[in-house]
């Protein structure tokens with residue numbers, strides 16, 4: 043069983059392939075793309091240890107010359123300094139315009155490898171082999187690449203589209219549970235903002251909290267439909283504007299919660315889960331959404347093992363103040379993405395701050 | 409007297425404005441572009457000293473909030489390290505997606521400021537105010553931005569189009585003569601590869617070796633027609649391929665001469681002048697060009713004060729060997745751009761190496 047989603051773009055289209063055993067066949071998927079012989083494989087020690095040898099073997103068997111650059115794992119290494127290491131590796135491997143950088147890893151590796159590919163020789167080929175659920179359904183799609191500045195996340199970057207995204211669901215078996223759940227938050231998001239059918243299939247599953255309880259079929263569906271949603275939204279809106287804004291569902295309050303807890307207590311997916319709960323309740327208060335739909339969303343989030351309440355000790359006033367400083371705030375009005383049905387949202391900056399307060403109070407720690 | 413050349417691009421078109429007193433009116437030219445309020449002005453101490461105050465005043469008068477980042481002058485500072493300083497300045501000035509980076513300087517400043525604009529927040533607005541002749545007629549047009557890697561020139565970079573290029577011919581009065589001549593090599597190049605009328609107007613001038621001997625009218629014509637040639641070629645071929653290759657006229661042997669002399673004895677323009685003389689002679693040997701046309705080209709180069717003979721001590725064999733290592737060499741065949749008429753060239757990799765040898769011998773030091 044495999045799915046291929048073609049992302050149509052003005053310059054060059056590319057495929058997202060969801061295929062069990064995909065890692066062992068990367069070379070075959072790359073062959074028809076007429077890429078040069080040289081490949082620089084970028085990964086971190088954890089992921090490379092699990093899947094590096096398989097990927098290598100497949101690339102070598104199809105005639106690619108592979109060199110490696112293994113960067114330390116973790117968001118705190120998503121820096122210009124790591125990019126400098128990638129440039130040195132690109133130079134030492136004598137990469138040419140026709141060469142390819144392959145990212146094997148989560149969103150951190152994908153963002154960095156993509157930025158190096160965007161800027162080495164003013165742009166060389168790029169292939170994504172995302173290995174975390176978040177990278178599969180979110181980070182690997184849409185062409186955003188980049189690194190953090192010491193004073194802010196993702197401030198440095200470029201748009202650079204991959205030539206191929208290869209998703210092998212089987213690599214999720216080694217992903218830590220908490221990382222898996224973080225990705226599930228984005229999956230639920232796609233259900234609410236875009237894909238009621240995906241939402242229904244998630245509801246029908248008995249357990250969603252670990253990949254091993256999810257059937258191969260359902261996992262394939264989750265990956266395929268999530269990628270379709272993101273690809274559809276971003277290909278209609280290649281640069282950030284209009285439609286792309288709906289992808290921020292759950293992220294307005296989510297970002298505030300993440301940053302107030304220093305990106306440590308709560309991870310991105312957990313923050314988004316809390317943010318979706320908040321946005322859902324705001325929509326109910328404003329009579330945009332039914333309480334029943336909001337309850338269904340909460341049940342789904344909880345089935346995944348994700349939180350729906352603010353972390354203990356977080357001050358409501360601080361959350362509201364942080365919302366105001368978000369870079370997307372215009373003229374003091376916070377922009378929210380709010381559901382109107384399961385599968386449909388609207389973007390609005392007309393949410394009274396009293397409503398925000400009330401909802402945060404309701405989901406605050408008792 | 410002013411000229412406006414509109415460069416048509418699929419995403420967003422922009423104007424190249426050639427206007428005496430332009431520096432004092434930058435703000436007015438930027439106003440209609442609907443840019444954000446914040447501007448980060450990038451320059452070096454020499455150029456900023458001459459023109460910074462004027463530019464500042466104009467931007468302030470039209471309501472822009474200007475901050476500065478002054479980088480040290482010189483090619484050896486065209487590094488990722490300088491880019492990091494630009495990022496810090498962008499952060500400290502709180503640049504937003506709608507903000508603009510303005511480059512005031514030669515090609516070195518333009519390339520770096522452009523790369524920072526390409527990669528800060530994944531791309532913000534960029535305005536070029538080129539102050540060297542080379543930057544005016546070449547570096548500022550075409551969207552190439554970037555920096556050097558310690559082991560190779562321009563290896564790191566991105567394509568990023570400016571929103572405006574403002575050329576003020578009057579700033580050339582302070583440009584060192586040798587830098588002026590370097591730019592004239594590219595001007596003559598446009599005459600030979602594309603614009604016979606420009607070539608004829610250059611021939612008609614009494615002196616070309618210093619800007620002060622060139623009439624205001626002729627200078628305006630030189631700048632306008634050169635920009636038109638480059639803009640036309642690159643807008644037909646936004647990424648490097650096909651047509652854009654003709655811009656390498658004189659650069660094949662030119663690059664070899666530059667790199668063999670360590671980028672010190674001979675500057676880029678001087679190397680291109682020597683390269684054009686060599687390419688012209690090769691074309692004559694191959695019966696593609698008339699000896700008369702080649703003589704006319706030599707007379708024009710010499711009138712500008714540029715060399716047409718190899719620097720003393722350079723070994724012919726080394727030049728030929730270096731040609732072979734050029735990154736554009738495919739399957740061992742060196743690609744040449746050769747004139748067939750004044751105003752027309754063809755690209756060929758069918759030049760017998762005996763002919764290359766013979767021509768280099770003829771222009772070698774006696």
Ligand SMILES: NC(=O)c1ccc[n+]([C@@H]2O[C@H](COP(=O)([O-])OP(=O)(O)OC[C@H]3O[C@@H](n4cnc5c(N)ncnc54)[C@H](O)[C@@H]3O)[C@@H](O)[C@H]2O)c1
Pocket residue numbers: 086088089092115116117120147148149150151153173174175176177180181182183184185186187196213214215216217218221224
């Ligand atoms: N470019 C985009 O559009 C976009 C979108 C969303 C997020 N992001 C970025 O993505 C990053 C977060 O991505 P992430 O959540 O994948 O984090 P990550 O890359 O740090 O991966 C999380 C952890 O899981 C490990 N891991 C990954 N796959 C594994 C596997 N199959 N088996 C065992 N361990 C595995 C990694 O080594 C890491 O320790 C952030 O930097 C964020 O800014 C980018």
Ligand SMILES: NC(=O)c1ccc[n+]([C@@H]2O[C@H](COP(=O)([O-])OP(=O)(O)OC[C@H]3O[C@@H](n4cnc5c(N)ncnc54)[C@H](O)[C@@H]3O)[C@@H](O)[C@H]2O)c1
Pocket residue numbers: 452454455458481482483486513514515516517519539540541542543546547548549550551552553562579580581582583584587590
């Ligand atoms: N992006 C492109 O398409 C492209 C094309 C060609 C060259 N370039 C790049 O451009 C650079 C060369 O540009 P350049 O020749 O302008 O060199 P440059 O920027 O170093 O300028 C040459 C010197 O002239 C000084 N100067 C510039 N304008 C002046 C003025 N009006 N008055 C007094 N002094 C002035 C500068 O301070 C510098 O010392 C190289 O790095 C090259 O790679 C880029």
Ligand SMILES: [Zn+2]
Pocket residue numbers: 180228293310314
């Ligand atoms: Zn997210």
Ligand SMILES: [Zn+2]
Pocket residue numbers: 546594659676680
């Ligand atoms: Zn040149």
